[in-house]
Amino acid sequence: MNQEILQIGGINIHAHEVPSLLQRYQVIPQIQRGIIIDQAISNILLTESEAAAAIDECKNRCQITSDDELKTWLQNQGMTLEKMTDLAIRAWKIEKFKIATWEKKVESYFLKRKASLDQVIYSLIRHQDQGIAAEIYFRIQAEEQSFAELAREYSQGAEVRTSGIIGPVPLNQLHPIISNILSVSQPGQLWPPRPMGECFIILRLEKLLPAQLDEMMRRRLIDELFEQWLNEQVKQLSRESLITLQAA
Structure with a gap:
């Protein structure tokens, strides 16, 4: 018996159809990215002040200035306050992970890239x-x-x-x-x-x-290094998934 798990626009989607839909709409790479990132930041901790700052930054980015605006925004997004908080904290953890991993490598990477950054x-x-x-x-x-x-x-x-x-x-x-x-x-x-x-x-x-290693450039290069690492991790995970699927 095919179990219906989702209905979108009057279309019923069954469990056995999900894998092919994920491949058709190229969702799997995004899921892989999320899994890899969550594993990478699992040991990253935020202080109470950092968590509060993360939430405030999220509100500012979404131009939320009052409790009423927050309530309306959450309703429009179909999101709970807890989910918004989780996303805000996750974003900060990702930034902390980037800095902890690549901050010390930026100067040498900048020198390597400088000719193309000029x-x-x-x-x-x-x-x-x-x-x-x-x-x-x-x-x-x-x-x-x-x-x-x-x-x-x-x-x-x-x-x-x-x-x-x-x-x-x-x-x-x-x-x-x-x-x-x-x-x-x-x-x-x-x-x-x-x-x-x-x-x-x-x-x-x-x-x-000439390019200068100022704060804006530093952040840009850290983001580049993060994306290079993440893309390589996704490729590796995809290869491992293919091997597992073929073995099965």
Whole structure:
């Protein structure tokens, strides 16, 4: 006998259908993430003041400023106060776990990642005609017209709206050709046309903005390390689950 366990939108879902539904809607990876995180933070403890701060932070994030607003929010979310408290405390435990695990590794990771974290401001002109691109380059080089003027007049990309100026943007988010050129450029250095896709591009580095290991960057890198670890744990758990399933 198929036992009905859930009804959604008038559709009855039976126990034997759940595994295939979890796979179809790609829910299993999220469940795996949750299980791995819960195991990792099982020994993390919060003081009373930390627990209170976690709840206050959750209220602030949800813009809850009164008991009436809290009651309404809980009703809208279909959640009890106890469940909200558990989620708030869990979030703080995760942050404590991240810091305890990766805080001491941030500096070396930052040095490893710094080249891709640096940001640049640069000027770009692109044109499909190689001859026109070369003419534009020589005009800039001879200071007959400014880069901005020629970008507005000739560039065939979105940069036409910003007089050719792009950035600040991290080097690792740029097209590899542009990133490689700018990574070896000096501010003010003008590069002659070179092919990129269907266009020829003219580049000039305007400003290099070296990444700094400030508090915001520190938090970002800790989050990166956490996600790398978590993704690897999910992959490992998935492999083990597959082996178990095949053995069964």
